[in-house]
Amino acid sequence: MPESRIRRKKASAVALDDSRKPVRVGSGRWVAPTMVTLFVVGLVWIVVWYIAPDNALMRPLTFWNVVIGFVLIGAGFVTATRWK
Numbered sequence: 001m002p003e004s005r006i007r008r009k010k011a012s013a014v015a016l017d018d019s020r021k022p023v024r025v026g027s028g029r030w031v032a033p034t035m036v037t038l039f040v041v042g043l044v045w046i047v048v049w050y051i052a053p054d055n056a057l058m059r060p061l062t063f064w065n066v067v068i069g070f071v072l073i074g075a076g077f078v079t080a081t082r083w084k
Helices: 011-019 031-051 064-080
Strands: none
Touching: 031 064
16 A cells, blocks of 8 residues: 655644743632632622621611622632632
8 A cells, every 4th residue: 555645744834833922821829819719708798797797887878788709609600700
């Protein structure tokens, strides 16, 4: 059975392959700590609201404290979509 010819690359194609920079795969170093921080701060915000609703910082916000906590947790999930 005959063998197929070996195709050789042109010299210019080889030069192009060497000049390319490696592609960085993965997410930035800030993504995971930011995601975990947003999850924890949102959870702690809601827990503190339910344990001590008479807190001077949280009393004027009333039910908005729960909304703030869930927004922080939601921001953590949005940040989690960037994590690879």
